[in-house]
Amino acid sequence: MSTEPLVVFEAIDKFYDGSTKVVDNLHLQIERGEFLTLLGPSGSGKTTILMMLAGFEAPSRGTILFDGKPLNNVPTYKRDFGIVFQNYALFPHMTVAENLAFPLRMRGIGKSEITDRVRRTLDMVKLGALGDRMPTQLSGGQQQRVALARALVFEPRMVLMDEPLGALDKQLREHMQLEIKRLHEELGIAMLYVTHDQSEALTMSDRIAVFDKGRIQQIGAPEEVYANPTSTFVASFMGENNRLDARVRELRDGVALLQVAEGGPVIHALPVDAGLAAGASATLMLRPESLHIGRKEGAENACAGRVTDLVYHGDHVRLGVTIEGMGTLVARYPVDDRGPAVAPGDTLTVSWSARHMRAFAG
Ligand SMILES: Nc1ncnc2c1ncn2[C@@H]1O[C@H](COP(=O)(O)OP(=O)(O)OP(=O)(O)O)[C@@H](O)[C@H]1O
Ligand SMILES: [Mg+2]
Numbered sequence: 492m493s494t495e496p497l498v499v500f501e502a503i504d505k506f507y508d509g510s511t512k513v514v515d516n517l518h519l520q521i522e523r524g525e526f527l528t529l530l531g532p533s534g535s536g537k538t539t540i541l542m543m544l545a546g547f548e549a550p551s552r553g554t555i556l557f558d559g560k561p562l563n564n565v566p567t568y569k570r571d572f573g574i575v576f577q578n579y580a581l582f583p584h585m586t587v588a589e590n591l592a593f594p595l596r597m598r599g600i601g602k603s604e605i606t607d608r609v610r611r612t613l614d615m616v617k618l619g620a621l622g623d624r625m626p627t628q629l630s631g632g633q634q635q636r637v638a639l640a641r642a643l644v645f646e647p648r649m650v651l652m653d654e655p656l657g658a659l660d661k662q663l664r665e666h667m668q669l670e671i672k673r674l675h676e677e678l679g680i681a682m683l684y685v686t687h688d689q690s691e692a693l694t695m696s697d698r699i700a701v702f703d704k705g706r707i708q709q710i711g712a713p714e715e716v717y718a719n720p721t722s723t724f725v726a727s728f729m730g731e732n733n734r735l736d737a738r739v740r741e742l743r744d745g746v747a748l749l750q751v752a753e754g755g756p757v758i759h760a761l762p763v764d765a766g767l768a769a770g771a772s773a774t775l776m777l778r779p780e781s782l783h784i785g786r787k788e789g790a791e792n793a794c795a796g797r798v799t800d801l802v803y804h805g806d807h808v809r810l811g812v813t814i815e816g817m818g819t820l821v822a823r824y825p826v827d828d829r830g831p832a833v834a835p836g837d838t839l840t841v842s843w844s845a846r847h848m849r850a851f852a853g
């Protein structure tokens with residue numbers, strides 16, 4: 492098998508109006524068999540990128556290569572991609588089985604093979620018994636599975652999905668995330684997936700490309716992007732963070748010592764940007780789950796604080812801990828079978844490692 496990437500976006504710009512770059516100099520490769528997710532806030536250009544790959548929109552500048560060949564003049568139907576959108580758009584006047592047969596008939600496949608493939612694909616998405624139903628007789632999740640089956644049935648060269656689970660409730664969405672992931676592993680086919688839901692991206696992807704304003708802000712494996720964000724944008728978009736303004740006092744052994752406020756505690760943090768020399772202003776980010784209640788062995792940072800807020804979430808509580816000269820930090824605290832051992836008004840020590848607190852320039 493070829494080792495060159497399946498898809499290459501080369502210096503892609505997209506304008507709709509001649510002035511605003513909706514996609515700005517995109518360089519992106521999708522590997523064979525990869526599950527790549529485009530993650531970003533509304534309007535960051537995700538759908539536009541998918542539409543350009545699908546052939547529904549043309550790039551304003553640059554080239555998209557598929558299997559080493561430019562796609563510029565290849566019409567949508569010849570690209571042979573399975574596509575799933577948020578509003579699944581099944582043909583309402585056709586049964587489930589006929590919906591799946593449609594792309595096969597378009598490709599001139601014979602009757603018996605169509606019957607065969609439709610049955611196999613319906614089984615794959617666990618809808619084997621519902622082939623004769625009309626789309627209106629299905630639940631939202633079942634309709635979405637039909638849409639997925641219809642995108643897979645003709646053995647496409649790649650699958651593109653744009654917020655395919657957006658219309659489903661949380662439980663069904665989480666179930667379908669695992670279903671899609673299972674299908675991806677089973678079929679080994681490359682998938683490009685668009686979502687603005689960071690937990691969905693973390694659950695499903697081999698790699699995540701985090702977008703803002705038409706540009707990739709960071710790309711990498713889920714663990715990498717979550718644990719080592721390279722900007723405050725990515726840090727705050729991927730999960731929750733405590734955010735503090737500070738000033739660098741000095742750098743010592745690769746750790747930044749920072750002052751949060753006049754007379755406040757000195758904080759140890761991992762510098763992320765090269766510009767963090769002594770005197771520079773910095774933004775500190777710390778995830779609630781990285782804040783330890785009590786004194787953690789080896790933690791460089793420990794402060795006394797008072798519990799000013801406590802919200803129960805079943806498996807954990809969220810504490811607001813107010814530290815003098817620093818403000819209030821949010822901590823996640825696991826609840827064991829004795830229930831939360833802290834109460835509002837308690838004073839306690841919180842501690843955290845320098846490597847869990849990231850210092851960004853500015
Ligand atoms: N057909 C169009 N004509 C003009 N502007 C458009 C068109 N489609 C999208 N845009 C603009 O391009 C930008 C990117 O839109 P896009 O749909 O790619 O964002 P997105 O990341 O998919 O957002 P969402 O999460 O809301 O779906 C937006 O500012 C949008 O208003
Ligand atoms: Mg979109």
